[in-house]
Amino acid sequence: MKKLIVTLSREYGSGGLEIGRALAEALGLPFYDKKLLSIAAEKSGFSEELLRQAESKATNSLLYSLATSLGVGAYGPDTLSLYDKMYLAQFDVIRQVAEEGSCVIVGRCADYVLREQENCLHFFLHAPLEDRMNRAIKEYGDDPANIKSVVLKHDKARANYYYHYTNQKWGDAKLYDMTLNTSRTGPEGAVKMLLHYLETVKAV
Amino acid sequence: MKKLIVTLSREYGSGGLEIGRALAEALGLPFYDKKLLSIAAEKSGFSEELLRQAESKATNSLLYSLATSLGVGAYGPDTLSLYDKMYLAQFDVIRQVAEEGSCVIVGRCADYVLREQENCLHFFLHAPLEDRMNRAIKEYGDDPANIKSVVLKHDKARANYYYHYTNQKWGDAKLYDMTLNTSRTGPEGAVKMLLHYLETVKAV
Numbered sequence: 001m002k003k004l005i006v007t008l009s010r011e012y013g014s015g016g017l018e019i020g021r022a023l024a025e026a027l028g029l030p031f032y033d034k035k036l037l038s039i040a041a042e043k044s045g046f047s048e049e050l051l052r053q054a055e056s057k058a059t060n061s062l063l064y065s066l067a068t069s070l071g072v073g074a075y076g077p078d079t080l081s082l083y084d085k086m087y088l089a090q091f092d093v094i095r096q097v098a099e100e101g102s103c104v105i106v107g108r109c110a111d112y113v114l115r116e117q118e119n120c121l122h123f124f125l126h127a128p129l130e131d132r133m134n135r136a137i138k139e140y141g142d143d144p145a146n147i148k149s150v151v152l153k154h155d156k157a158r159a160n161y162y163y164h165y166t167n168q169k170w171g172d173a174k175l176y177d178m179t180l181n182t183s184r185t186g187p188e189g190a191v192k193m194l195l196h197y198l199e200t201v202k203a204v
Numbered sequence: 205m206k207k208l209i210v211t212l213s214r215e216y217g218s219g220g221l222e223i224g225r226a227l228a229e230a231l232g233l234p235f236y237d238k239k240l241l242s243i244a245a246e247k248s249g250f251s252e253e254l255l256r257q258a259e260s261k262a263t264n265s266l267l268y269s270l271a272t273s274l275g276v277g278a279y280g281p282d283t284l285s286l287y288d289k290m291y292l293a294q295f296d297v298i299r300q301v302a303e304e305g306s307c308v309i310v311g312r313c314a315d316y317v318l319r320e321q322e323n324c325l326h327f328f329l330h331a332p333l334e335d336r337m338n339r340a341i342k343e344y345g346d347d348p349a350n351i352k353s354v355v356l357k358h359d360k361a362r363a364n365y366y367y368h369y370t371n372q373k374w375g376d377a378k379l380y381d382m383t384l385n386t387s388r389t390g391p392e393g394a395v396k397m398l399l400h401y402l403e404t405v406k407a408v
Contacts, residue, residue, distance in 0.1 A: 011378075121388075126378050171377045174215075174330050177385045178397070179377035184325075189404045193382075196400040200393045 004029070004102045004203050005120040006194075007110040009162075009170065012154035013132025013140070015187045016125040017106055022191045024104040027204065033106040036093050043096075044089035051086055087165060107158075111175060112166040121203060123194060124171060124179040131183045177201075208233070208306045208407050209324040210398075211314040213366075213374065216358035217336025217344070219391045220329040221310055226395045228308035231408065237310040240297050247300075248293035255290050291369060311362075315379060316370040325407060327398060328375060328383040335387045381405075 006023065010016020017033060024031035041048035087109075094113045097103055098120070105114075111122040127135075132151050136142040142150055162170035173179055178197050182190045198204045210227065214220020221237060228235035245252035291313075298317045301307055302324070309318075315326040331339075336355050340346040346354055366374035377383055382401050386394045402408045 124377050173328050173375045173377045173380065173383035174385075176377065176383065177388045179380070179383040181378075181381045184381045184405055185401075192404050193397075193401060196404075197389075197397060200396050200400075201388055 001027075001102065001204055003119045004198070005098045005114060005117055006104045006198075007114060007120065007122045008104065008106045008125065009111055009123070009176070010106065010125040011127065011132060011171070012151050012158070013134075013136040014125045014127040014182045015135060015139075015190070016182070018139075019125060019182065019187050019190045019194070020104050020106040022187070023194050026191065026195060027102075027104070027198075030097070030101075030103045031106075032094075032097055032103055036090050036097075036105075036108060039097070040086070040089040040093045043093060044086070046086055046089060051089075087161075091165075109162055109165050112162075112168065119203070121178075121198070121201070122176045123197075124173075124176040125182050125190060126171065126179065127181055127183040205231075205306065205408055207323045208402070209302045209318060209321055210308045210402075211318060211324065211326045212308065212310045212329065213315055213327070213380070214310065214329040215331065215336060215375070216355050216362070217340040218329045218331040218386045219339060219343075219394070220386070222343075223329060223386065223391050223394045223398070224308050224310040226391070227398050230395065230399060231306075231308070231402075234301070234305075234307045235310075236298075236301055236307055240294050240301075240309075240312060243301070244290070244293040244297045247297060248290070250290055250293060255293075291365075295369075313366055313369050316366075316372065323407070325382075325402070325405070326380045327401075328377075328380040329386050329394060330375065330383065331385055331387040 004027070006020075006029075008016055008020040008023075010020075020033070021031055037051050038048055040046070041051050090108055091113045094105060094108065094110050097105070098114050098117055114120045129148070129151065133147045136151055137144050137147055159170040162168070168175060171179075178193075180190050180193055185193055195204075208231070210224075210231075210233075212220055212224040212227075214224075224237070225235055241255050242252055244250070245255050248255075294312055295317045298309060298312065298314050301309070302318050302321055318324045333352070333355065337351045340355055341348050341351055363374040366372070372379060375383075382397075384394050384397055389397055399408075
């Protein structure tokens with residue numbers, strides 16, 4: 001098999017993580033998601049706990065959304081710059097694992113980080129809000145009480161930090177080689193379509 | 205075969221017209237693009253020539269872009285309202301042909317017009333600007349001298365009238381069941397992927 005890097009961006013609750021893992025398994029490739037955090041911690045000197053906290057703040061906090069959209073922020077420039085350093089540490093790791101060999105990477109602006117990389121395909125997975133709310137309750141154990149706002153907050157945070165680091169609109173079809181509505185295909189159908197795609201463009 | 209409506213939205217120069225036609229042929233389905241104009245003319249009482257002129261102004265004129273984005277416009281409310289009437293006549297025809305049976309429809313906000321329609325799948329085709337410029341010169345015979353601005357003007361006009369009639373962002377992945385970068389797949393690969401998709405979701 002030729003070298004192949006796949007990046008998967010996904011809306012919260014679209015099943016992207018599960019689909020990415022199944023794709024990596026089908027292709028026999030290493031799969032990177034949160035694992036990138038531990039590697040970044042090891043290589044950057046930031047403790048994994050600090051990275052995890054920063055990531056959790058970054059994806060959950062409305063203040064972070066405001067901060068990044070304003071470009072300066074409620075956390076103050078020092079704190080933001082710490083986030084930036086930690087994201088940049090992850091971006092370095094993304095570049096390193098892509099350099100080392102074929103793999104599947106989920107999230108973390110990997111599509112942007114690897115935009116110049118050869119043999120690299122970029123996918124985006126999404127689904128209607130209602131379906132994602134149900135999946136988040138059933139599969140991730142999220143609290144049904146405020147599930148709509150939780151899902152929307154995740155979407156917003158992902159869109160915000162994507163924009164912050166790439167200056168591009170997360171989920172804009174033009175950024176990806178293929179996008180899929182996973183409610184229409186189901187998780188297995190999505191994996192099937194990704195494999196069809198790789199065959200069609202002779203990437204495998 | 206079950207009833208199946210396919211809508212294809214596409215960037216100028218992405219090969220969407222050719223791909224849509226090949227898909228319709230492979231499925232043995234009627235294909236609607238400019239043909240909708242003649243049908244709308246026949247049914248609405250507007251002359252086909254007037255509809256064609258309006259469409260050509262709508263997709264080529266910077267003034268129209270400004271007009272629709274401002275919501276009132278340099279053409280004045282009367283002229284705009286004529287455009288609106290003519291588009292609405294086309295939307296009626298889209299609903300009618302979809303009601304009548306399976307088909308493939310390219311462009312004209314058909315994805316939005318048929319958003320509530322059952323057995324209806326929505327696709328968006330795009331490609332990098334450079335490739336679209338080359339295709340427009342080679343395949344459509346566009347003048348190479350100012351090709352970049354021509355392609356960008358078409359994109360802008362499509363995005364503007366899509367926004368004008370739907371209040372949504374043309375090319376936002378979330379609006380489509382699948383989107384494809386046709387430079388990566390090639391036209392034949394894109395048709396192949398569309399057929400794979402229809403099989404995967406058991407639409408055919």
